[in-house]
Amino acid sequence: MPKITYIAFDGTPYEVEAPLGSTVMENAVKHMVPGIEAECGGACACATCHVYVDDAWTAVTGSPEPMEEDMLDFAYDVRPTSRLSCQLKVKPEYDGLVVRIPERQA
Amino acid sequence: MTAPIETDVVIVGAGPVGLFAVFELGLLDLKAHVIDILDRPGGQCTELYPEKPIYDIPGFPIVTGQGLVENLMEQIKPFHPTFHLSQQVESLTRLDDGRVQLTTDAEQAFIAKVVVIAAGGGSFQPKRPPVPGIEAYEGTSVFYAVRKMEAFRGEEIVIVGGGDSALDWTLNLQPIAKRVTLIHRRDDFRAAPHSVEQMRKLVAEGAMDLVIGQVTGLEGADGKLSAATVKLSDNSLTTIPATRLLPFFGLTMKLGPIANWGLNLHENLVPVDTEKFETSEAGIFAIGDINWYPGKLKLILSGFHEGALMAQAAKRIVAPGERIIFQYTTSSTNLQKKLGVV
Ligand SMILES: Cc1cc2nc3c(=O)[nH]c(=O)nc-3n(C[C@H](O)[C@H](O)[C@H](O)COP(=O)(O)OP(=O)(O)OC[C@H]3O[C@@H](n4cnc5c(N)ncnc54)[C@H](O)[C@@H]3O)c2cc1C
Ligand code: FES
Numbered sequence: 001m002p003k004i005t006y007i008a009f010d011g012t013p014y015e016v017e018a019p020l021g022s023t024v025m026e027n028a029v030k031h032m033v034p035g036i037e038a039e040c041g042g043a044c045a046c047a048t049c050h051v052y053v054d055d056a057w058t059a060v061t062g063s064p065e066p067m068e069e070d071m072l073d074f075a076y077d078v079r080p081t082s083r084l085s086c087q088l089k090v091k092p093e094y095d096g097l098v099v100r101i102p103e104r105q106a
Numbered sequence: 107m108t109a110p111i112e113t114d115v116v117i118v119g120a121g122p123v124g125l126f127a128v129f130e131l132g133l134l135d136l137k138a139h140v141i142d143i144l145d146r147p148g149g150q151c152t153e154l155y156p157e158k159p160i161y162d163i164p165g166f167p168i169v170t171g172q173g174l175v176e177n178l179m180e181q182i183k184p185f186h187p188t189f190h191l192s193q194q195v196e197s198l199t200r201l202d203d204g205r206v207q208l209t210t211d212a213e214q215a216f217i218a219k220v221v222v223i224a225a226g227g228g229s230f231q232p233k234r235p236p237v238p239g240i241e242a243y244e245g246t247s248v249f250y251a252v253r254k255m256e257a258f259r260g261e262e263i264v265i266v267g268g269g270d271s272a273l274d275w276t277l278n279l280q281p282i283a284k285r286v287t288l289i290h291r292r293d294d295f296r297a298a299p300h301s302v303e304q305m306r307k308l309v310a311e312g313a314m315d316l317v318i319g320q321v322t323g324l325e326g327a328d329g330k331l332s333a334a335t336v337k338l339s340d341n342s343l344t345t346i347p348a349t350r351l352l353p354f355f356g357l358t359m360k361l362g363p364i365a366n367w368g369l370n371l372h373e374n375l376v377p378v379d380t381e382k383f384e385t386s387e388a389g390i391f392a393i394g395d396i397n398w399y400p401g402k403l404k405l406i407l408s409g410f411h412e413g414a415l416m417a418q419a420a421k422r423i424v425a426p427g428e429r430i431i432f433q434y435t436t437s438s439t440n441l442q443k444k445l446g447v448v
Pocket of ligand 2: 038040087
């Protein structure tokens with residue numbers, strides 16, 4: 001099973017085993033990683049599951065679809081590596097993925 | 107203030123649960139007025155996920171948020187509910203005769219025998235952008251809606267966002283402003299293409315500014331804004347003169363005035379019994395996402411059930427002593443007359 005590391009805003013790493021096909025958001029919620037709110041439950045409708053994909057991994061995760069890009073307008077401190085974690089579906093290539101959690105969800 | 111509207115039932119909230127309550131009340135001959143702060147019915151379904159599929163509405167293997175609301179509107183048509191949109195219910199007080207008076211921020215008062223709170227997660231309200239210290243300027247220099255355009259005449263206006271509200275107000279305020287600056291985090295807009303075109307034309311003519319970046323700070327004193335700090339895409343900072351700031355960051359749900367209506371609350375929800383879905387106050391019911399009871403599930407289908415039981419109890423209040431006969435819509439000509447199908 002792919003392993004994902006979430007780095008909380010205070011620097012604490014959380015390593016989690018993520019089943020294929022689940023989302024990066026769902027695994028954060030399941031393991032109570034702090035700083036992911038996911039108010040809309042993964043519908044790409046709230047922008048409270050915002051993460052920064054580690055620079056080394058942006059090629060693997062690719063770029064957001066237009067709907068996600070639109071929703072990112074509502075997130076706080078959006079950067080080029082910003083993604084909504086509910087839109088990242090775990091694939092075998094995600095093994096080792098590192099995402100950082102922003103200071104706050106909007 | 108115009109004369110109060112006197113009615114059997116007032117429903118606070120036009121989400122799916124408030125809409126279906128119109129149906130259940132209507133079958134029992136109770137007429138409803140429905141109030142919502144949004145400018146259209148549908149609550150979360152139309153505001154948050156109009157195009158997304160819902161799979162757990164009984165009898166509908168799949169229906170979109172918008173589709174469900176359109177169907178509900180069709181279903182309640184025979185009962186002619188009166189909608190009062192774009193207004194928030196501010197206050198609720200008990201009158202000496204036992205009825206309840208509600209007042210909205212549009213200064214409309216209602217006097218009802220029964221009140222149904224179907225307020226979901228609370229009122230939809232503009233999201234406050236996470237800019238430090240912004241609260242100090244709200245209502246004086248920072249606004250989330252334009253009520254009177256005159257308040258913006260001759261001002262240095264900074265508008266933030268990339269949707270229709272941001273673009274519409276950019277275009278509407280540009281002629282009367284000293285200067286308008288539109289700030290958006292990317293050079294790509296969700297707004298209608300023709301407004302984006304018009305905006306780009308004004309920028310090309312030098313009649314306004316477009317800045318790609320994110321507002322990170324505000325400058326000013328005593329509630330009077332003077333400038334906004336913007337982080338540009340290359341991470342450098344710039345300062346833009348601003349006496350008015352209009353951030354458009356979408357909507358979020360806040361419990362709002364309901365907290366001050368004298369009802370018992372349980373973690374921002376309104377506890378009810380599971381026989382009538384009545385609150386701690388007689389004649390005031392709560393159904394849908396806003397209520398709480400042991401085992402509560404925030405599902406649309408649960409809200410529909412709650413509405414059906416609430417209507418029975420509401421009928422007993424409006425028409426005390428009248429016998430309620432249990433009937434099916436399939437076979438009761440009486441109900442079918444009300445539905446206008448016979
Ligand atoms: C992304 C997403 C997906 C979902 N998917 C499903 C699903 O698949 N199945 C399912 O069953 N549920 C789903 N839900 C939940 C479902 O949408 C809610 O349970 C439902 O909308 C609740 O309906 P409601 O009428 O109680 O409240 P709401 O839909 O929240 O409507 C309440 C309305 O009341 C108004 N209001 C509140 N206070 C005031 C006031 N003081 N004055 C004026 N107006 C006021 C609000 O503006 C709002 O329009 C989903 C929710 C989301 C966000
Ligand atoms: S959980 Fe709401 S947008 Fe991802």
